[in-house]
Amino acid sequence: MRLPDPIRRRPFWVDALVVMVAVLVYGWSAQGTGTSISEFVRGLPGMADFLGRMVPPDREILSRLYKPLVETIQLAVVGTTLGVLLAFPLSFLGARNFIGTNPLYYFTRSSFNVFRGVSEFVYALVFVAMVGLGSFPGVLALAIHTAGALGKYFSEAIENMNWQPIEALVAVGASRTQVVFHGISPELAPQFLAYIFYYWEHNIRASTVLGLVGAGGLGIELLTSVKLFKYQEVLTIVLTMLALITVADQASAWARRRILSKEVARA
Amino acid sequence: MEEGGAVIRVRNLVHRYPGGNYAIRDVSFDVGAGEVVAVIGPSGAGKTTLLRCLNLLIRPTSGTILVSGEDVLQASRKNLRRIRRNIGVVFQQLNLIDRSTVLDNVAAGRLGYLPAWRSLLAPLGLTYSRVDRQIAFNSLRRVNLEEFTYARAGNLSGGQQQRVAIARVLTQAPDVILADEPVANVDPRLAHEILSIFKGSSQARRIATVISIHSLELARTHSTRVIAMANGQVRYDGSWEHLTPSVLAQIYGVEVLEASSFSESLRNLHGAPA
Numbered sequence: 001m002r003l004p005d006p007i008r009r010r011p012f013w014v015d016a017l018v019v020m021v022a023v024l025v026y027g028w029s030a031q032g033t034g035t036s037i038s039e040f041v042r043g044l045p046g047m048a049d050f051l052g053r054m055v056p057p058d059r060e061i062l063s064r065l066y067k068p069l070v071e072t073i074q075l076a077v078v079g080t081t082l083g084v085l086l087a088f089p090l091s092f093l094g095a096r097n098f099i100g101t102n103p104l105y106y107f108t109r110s111s112f113n114v115f116r117g118v119s120e121f122v123y124a125l126v127f128v129a130m131v132g133l134g135s136f137p138g139v140l141a142l143a144i145h146t147a148g149a150l151g152k153y154f155s156e157a158i159e160n161m162n163w164q165p166i167e168a169l170v171a172v173g174a175s176r177t178q179v180v181f182h183g184i185s186p187e188l189a190p191q192f193l194a195y196i197f198y199y200w201e202h203n204i205r206a207s208t209v210l211g212l213v214g215a216g217g218l219g220i221e222l223l224t225s226v227k228l229f230k231y232q233e234v235l236t237i238v239l240t241m242l243a244l245i246t247v248a249d250q251a252s253a254w255a256r257r258r259i260l261s262k263e264v265a266r267a
Numbered sequence: 268m269e270e271g272g273a274v275i276r277v278r279n280l281v282h283r284y285p286g287g288n289y290a291i292r293d294v295s296f297d298v299g300a301g302e303v304v305a306v307i308g309p310s311g312a313g314k315t316t317l318l319r320c321l322n323l324l325i326r327p328t329s330g331t332i333l334v335s336g337e338d339v340l341q342a343s344r345k346n347l348r349r350i351r352r353n354i355g356v357v358f359q360q361l362n363l364i365d366r367s368t369v370l371d372n373v374a375a376g377r378l379g380y381l382p383a384w385r386s387l388l389a390p391l392g393l394t395y396s397r398v399d400r401q402i403a404f405n406s407l408r409r410v411n412l413e414e415f416t417y418a419r420a421g422n423l424s425g426g427q428q429q430r431v432a433i434a435r436v437l438t439q440a441p442d443v444i445l446a447d448e449p450v451a452n453v454d455p456r457l458a459h460e461i462l463s464i465f466k467g468s469s470q471a472r473r474i475a476t477v478i479s480i481h482s483l484e485l486a487r488t489h490s491t492r493v494i495a496m497a498n499g500q501v502r503y504d505g506s507w508e509h510l511t512p513s514v515l516a517q518i519y520g521v522e523v524l525e526a527s528s529f530s531e532s533l534r535n536l537h538g539a540p541a
Contacts (some may be wrong), residue, residue, distance in 0.1 A: 173352030173379025
């Protein structure tokens with residue numbers, strides 16, 4: 001057997017080729033999107049003017065924002081819950097070690113990809129057309145997207161878990177349903193909960209903009225103020241969204257930390 | 268053992284890996300009620316595969332397995348559940364549901380008796396009836412772990428977890444117990460304790476017990492019969508008294524026997540010289 005040469009380096013033309021391809025891709029993308037430094041500089045006065053007209057934020061409308069703010073949170077809560085209710089049973093059909101490698105497994109996994117492959121924004125657009133304006137189409141959009149994403153996460157968690165305790169339950173004579181409720185669920189509960197909190201936070205972020213297509217929440221207010229050129233109101237709404245997202249982010253991180261650190265303490 | 272009295276009856280069992288290698292070739296034996304059979308032999312002899320075939324965690328290539336008169340290989344899915352609840356298995360590695368309580372782990376031995384829909388009540392803690400919980404608690408007392416009833420199984424030591432696994436098996440009220448290296452990971456004192464539980468319950472409840480085990484001394488003390496395997500075959504099946512050094516040499520290979528401590532332990536097995 002010939003030993004590899006320890007001194008050899010890849011030829012320099014390979015490096016040159018990589019650099020050339022990279023330059024071409026960047027140039028092509030910049031041209032396609034009209035990105036240029038001169039364009040940016042020319043736009044600066046306009047941006048400054050716009051920002052100038054946004055300050056100070058209009059505090060008058062805060063009272064009007066209360067209802068859509070609460071609605072945004074409710075949207076995320078209901079959408080996430082419905083998504084979880086769909087994802088939980090489906091995730092077992094999408095776990096190869098539980099259901100086996102069969103058509104059902106592939107079908108479930110591909111439906112997860114369809115569900116989460118399309119943005120909740122696009123689903124909202126479709127559902128608004130189907131059931132009309134309001135929070136309900138937003139809930140449906142979030143639920144579908146969440147079902148796909150959590151279904152995939154859950155399935156993968158099941159596939160990666162230690163299977164020996166589960167096999168012991170099978171040996172006892174446990175049925176599949178019993179294995180789900182007495183083996184897999186208790187073992188994976190902390191992971192599932194952490195994913196759910198993470199997705200709730202994700203859905204808060206998503207639901208702030210769902211209103212832009214008429215699917216409820218703060219986004220509707222944003223759309224109205226932009227259309228009426230009321231830039232001081234726009235700033236107020238954007239800051240409110242930012243505050244909401246920050247709080248949701250912290251709350252979800254705190255919950256996940258608590259759930260998972262308890263597990264570490266136990267181990 | 269009388270004909271027809273066997274709880275486990277294995278005939279011409281063969282297991283062949285997809286690659287074509289044999290894990291088990293033509294194994295036949297019987298185990299009667301109340302017997303404790305030690306399966307010995309070098310690593311890779313097929314002991315684990317044999318035990319896993321008996322309750323169909325592995326489907327053997329060919330042969331017949333009867334457990335309490337039921338044909339394991341021909342069983343429907345529903346019957347297989349019933350057959351499995353009749354066979355308690357203690358595994359080599361610990362395999363409890365770590366995050367559940369000790370009592371829930373032990374009560375899981377009743378799952379084979381319960382309709383599947385009852386597990387939908389698991390989040391409410393209503394799967395098991397009072398009777399089932401009492402049975403589980405009695406098993407826990409049998410292995411002296413009642414003070415850990417509501418502890419998390421994952422927080423127990425390795426030896427304690429192995430005893431919880433045994434309590435789960437006793438809760439099944441099985442006719443058969445299969446144990447795959449149950450004392451491989453515990454200290455000698457605990458090993459004796461665990462094996463005496465097997466022997467005690469086997470005699471008290473007429474359970475046919477099969478234990479694969481490496482330590483010949485422990486095996487000899489706690490079993491009523493020995494099956495020696497090598498290379499996927501049964502090389503000896505009978506009493507400890509007739510298990511001669513030459514048979515053991517055949518099974519483990521001559522090289523091993525050169526170690527004098529090994530022949531020493533053999534002499535001890537056969538009692539002090541007259």
